[in-house]
Amino acid sequence: MAGRRRWSTDEILDAAAELLRTSDAESFSVRKLAAALGTDSSSLYRHFRSKTELLRAVADRILVAAVDGYRPEGDWKQRITELALRVREAFGRQPQLAAVWGRYASGGTGSRMVMEEVLQALRESGLPDEEVPARYHRIAVLLAALIASEAGVSTISPEEHAQGMELFRVAVLGADPERFPALAHFAREVRPLGADRGAVFEELLAVQLAHIEASIHPS
Structure with a gap:
């Protein structure tokens, strides 16, 4: 009788990424992945x-894909912005993994590549070396939070989206002006959480980078 096929690490990660396209990280399990590959869990635990x-490794591949083809151009703010948009776009194609990236620290190749580029750009901004790590951390937290939040919205079904929009309209347009005067005043202008996320992402990142630039003292 032929033995079970030996799956390579890359093949396991490919299968895990495909399984995560139709499920989320919470319901994902090594047992389900093993079943999809026609093997047993113990064979995957060798990898x-x-x-x-495993989830960290799959998420790290998204970062590798984001950096693929990236060439540093422009000033330090342009470099960080371009890289951030690439990471956002990459996780937008696999939103289930955005929360994994935000939740678990990753030390894989993709993570190191992103960290290296942001740290290099910050050094070139003129920041003193002792300030670079803290500034990097703020940028990383901001990006992870925004990307994970956006991904969470994008994974809901059309029915859930329609229901949420209706609840939003009822809650906002029907707000009691005596109890919620400001909400009632701005009700027709206030937009739901999922609106204009792309513009908000770029605006908040620009504000963070401008704050860094303003803190740099000319030499």
């Missing part, structure tokens, strides 16, 4: 010690 390690 990854835990579900968390």
Whole structure:
């Protein structure tokens, strides 16, 4: 009898990414992945010690894809902005993994490549070296939060989206002006959480970068 096929690490990650397209990280399991590959969980644990390690590796591949073809151009703000937009776009194609990236620290190749470029750009901004790590951390937290939030909205079904929009309209347009005067005043202008996320992403990133620039003292 022929033995079971031996799956490579890349093949396992490909299968995991495909499985995550139709499920989320919470319902994902090594057992389900093993079943999809026609093998047993123990064979996958030879490659990854835990579900968390596997998810980190899949998410890190998104970062590798984001950096693929990237060439540093422009000033430090343009470089960080271009890289951030690439990461956002890459996770937009696999939103289930955005929350994984935001939740679990990753030390994979993709993570290191993104970190290296942002740190290099910040050094070239004129920031003193002692300030660079803290500024990097703020940018990383901002990007992870925005991308994970946007991905969360994009994974809901059309029916859930329609229901949410109706609840929003009822809650906002029907707000009691005596109890919620400001909400009632701006009700027709206030937009739901999912609106204009792309513009908001770029605006908040620009504000953060402008704040960094304003803190740099000319030499």
